[in-house]
Amino acid sequence: MAQNITAIAGRGVPVRGNDIDTDRIIPARFLRCVTFDGLGEHAFEDDRLQLKEQGKTHAFDDARFQGAKILVAGANFGCGSSREHAPQAIMRWGVEAIIGVSFAEIFFGNNVALGVPCLTASAAEVEALQSAIEADPSLEMSIDVAAATVSYAGTTLQAAIPDGPQRMWTTGQWDATGQLLDGASEVKKVAASLPYISW
Amino acid sequence: MSERTLFDKVWDAHAVRQLPSGQTQLFIGLHLIHEVTSPQAFAMMREQNLPVVYPERTVATVDHIVPTEDQSRPYADGLAEEMMQAIERNTAETGVTLHNVGSGNQGVVHIVAPEQGLTQPGMTVACGDSHTATHGAFGAISFGIGTSQVRDVLATQTLSMTRLKVRKIEVNGELGSGVTAKDVILHILAKLGVKAGVGFAYEFAGSTIHDLSMEGRMTVCNMAIEGGARCGYINPDHTTFEYIKGRDHAPKADKWDQAVAWWQSIASDADAVYDDVVVYNAADIEPTVTWGITPGQGLGVSQNIPDVDAFEADDEPLVREAYAYMDLQPGQPIAGVPIDVAFIGSCTNGRIEDLRAAAAVCQAHGGTVPVSVKAFVVPGSERVKVVAEAEGLHEIFTKHGFEWREAGCSMCLAMNPDKLSGRQISASSSNRNFKGRQGSPTGRTLLMSPAMVAVAALEGKVTDVRTVTK
Numbered sequence A: 001m002a003q004n005i006t007a008i009a010g011r012g013v014p015v016r017g018n019d020i021d022t023d024r025i026i027p028a029r030f031l032r033c034v035t036f037d038g039l040g041e042h043a044f045e046d047d048r049l050q051l052k053e054q055g056k057t058h059a060f061d062d063a064r065f066q067g068a069k070i071l072v073a074g075a076n077f078g079c080g081s082s083r084e085h086a087p088q089a090i091m092r093w094g095v096e097a098i099i100g101v102s103f104a105e106i107f108f109g110n111n112v113a114l115g116v117p118c119l120t121a122s123a124a125e126v127e128a129l130q131s132a133i134e135a136d137p138s139l140e141m142s143i144d145v146a147a148a149t150v151s152y153a154g155t156t157l158q159a160a161i162p163d164g165p166q167r168m169w170t171t172g173q174w175d176a177t178g179q180l181l182d183g184a185s186e187v188k189k190v191a192a193s194l195p196y197i198s199w
Numbered sequence B: 001m002s003e004r005t006l007f008d009k010v011w012d013a014h015a016v017r018q019l020p021s022g023q024t025q026l027f028i029g030l031h032l033i034h035e036v037t038s039p040q041a042f043a044m045m046r047e048q049n050l051p052v053v054y055p056e057r058t059v060a061t062v063d064h065i066v067p068t069e070d071q072s073r074p075y076a077d078g079l080a081e082e083m084m085q086a087i088e089r090n091t092a093e094t095g096v097t098l099h100n101v102g103s104g105n106q107g108v109v110h111i112v113a114p115e116q117g118l119t120q121p122g123m124t125v126a127c128g129d130s131h132t133a134t135h136g137a138f139g140a141i142s143f144g145i146g147t148s149q150v151r152d153v154l155a156t157q158t159l160s161m162t163r164l165k166v167r168k169i170e171v172n173g174e175l176g177s178g179v180t181a182k183d184v185i186l187h188i189l190a191k192l193g194v195k196a197g198v199g200f201a202y203e204f205a206g207s208t209i210h211d212l213s214m215e216g217r218m219t220v221c222n223m224a225i226e227g228g229a230r231c232g233y234i235n236p237d238h239t240t241f242e243y244i245k246g247r248d249h250a251p252k253a254d255k256w257d258q259a260v261a262w263w264q265s266i267a268s269d270a271d272a273v274y275d276d277v278v279v280y281n282a283a284d285i286e287p288t289v290t291w292g293i294t295p296g297q298g299l300g301v302s303q304n305i306p307d308v309d310a311f312e313a314d315d316e317p318l319v320r321e322a323y324a325y326m327d328l329q330p331g332q333p334i335a336g337v338p339i340d341v342a343f344i345g346s347c348t349n350g351r352i353e354d355l356r357a358a359a360a361v362c363q364a365h366g367g368t369v370p371v372s373v374k375a376f377v378v379p380g381s382e383r384v385k386v387v388a389e390a391e392g393l394h395e396i397f398t399k400h401g402f403e404w405r406e407a408g409c410s411m412c413l414a415m416n417p418d419k420l421s422g423r424q425i426s427a428s429s430s431n432r433n434f435k436g437r438q439g440s441p442t443g444r445t446l447l448m449s450p451a452m453v454a455v456a457a458l459e460g461k462v463t464d465v466r467t468v469t470k
């Protein structure tokens, strides 16, 4: 069984904007690979380059946010393709948990399987958190996965995590393969009951 | 919670058990793999010493990285070559069928499976690709999955899943001339937005949907994911059965009637209960084009780019970002926007009917693509290419100034040599207009139907196809 993920503590990195798709998180040219190694340095590559050209700095390039463990994102984060390369790149950059307004479904599911808790909060709460981090990048935050809370600067934010994934993370069952393998005999029965299997 | 919908029936038939996590272990009837999202899954299998349990229920092809011009091996791109070798080795070692380039059966995974009759009503389908939603056109429940889940399916033929809610999206009435399945789904996305589908399966219903061919239905379901819905489906009917009949993997002889009876039984009941229902009118749908950076930012071709206050306050930053990125102004008509590249292909619109529609526009228009525009047609599969060539479509395209290519994903996502460069703007029959999607980090994409791409190519600018085909 995988390890229990109950608490994450560290600094935050804010990535503002809604509907940030997986093509932006990891552009397709970095999908030409047979392992996920090395993807971390290319997270948000094109957004980073573009901001650099405009004389601005993406949070992932900003020296103040290096070493951060908690990504704070907007709504519908991770929409678009199913590429696990996207959460892999974010995780390999150093992120251990994500707080957002909402997550695209496949992206969320991929993070379940990777053991990266994703919490949701209202747009106003997320914006307040992003502003707090920007004002003080050294701000230490802590996430309690079982309580779905985020504590920082003396305040505690009640966030949300769906029950199933919450249990999977906190009880070390987020790597589903083992549980699925345990059901092998029932799987055979279901396969036998489906008419199309024998057509 | 929904009841007696196709989704509920298919889910219940495939539910193995409830997992300790509270999720459902769901049997997967058809697993499709391609070269981009499978190598890491096979590596995990090796590391954990796990065998592929039902190798006959997984089918592989190659599409994303395959060049559409020079296909000689080894590929010029060493990384692409490495990925090809990985899937060749992984399938050979595990006994999974691979439809490789040159086999006559290769193509975009979501085109290959339906054309071989692999996709059938009542199945659960999974693939490491978000456009797996396409297979729902047959009344299958189909999910795009990540690579760790590809490993789970290889190792157990099941997935750990949370049940979805069901939203019925009804479209009724007859489509106007020049209005296609692509316009229907772009219209739905413009109305519902790109987030509304999170947590839902979309059931597309109504007379407009059921009047569509299977190819049109696939176009609609293909883009359910762009609305945030992980899966979209259409109840199987006579059109579905006629399409499947006689295909390589279709049930044969005495099994056929048994199959049709089962397929009919899994359709949503007349008194099925939905979590939500929305209704649209076919008469309100024009040829539709996207102007922004999400597939939901679309409008009728006769309309002007909307002002920021036409959107919810929440969307304002994204709308402003879209104007700036696309270099388009609110109030500007979308018709007349000049294009540099025209791409006809992809799992959304790379099937034979799509190519026929585009070729018909070329003939009705009569002109040729101006030198300022690069236009190319990429058949969705080797089979589509054979049929198109037998009908002489390739000659029509080349005569009118389009390039004719080999099968693959091509410039849909540009993991192969087909890419936009710099700020080029493309008219594209694909499914995503995300920033950087077509290979240039600053490239721009206007999504539209294949017929609309064809006329845009010939005119060098966004043009209402109805001015050409009366």
Ligand code: SF4
Binding pocket: B063, B064, B108, B109, B110, B129, B131, B346, B347, B348, B408, B409, B412, B413, B430, B431
């Ligand atoms: S054609 Fe485009 S959307 Fe379809 S599978 Fe290929 S890359 Fe994905």
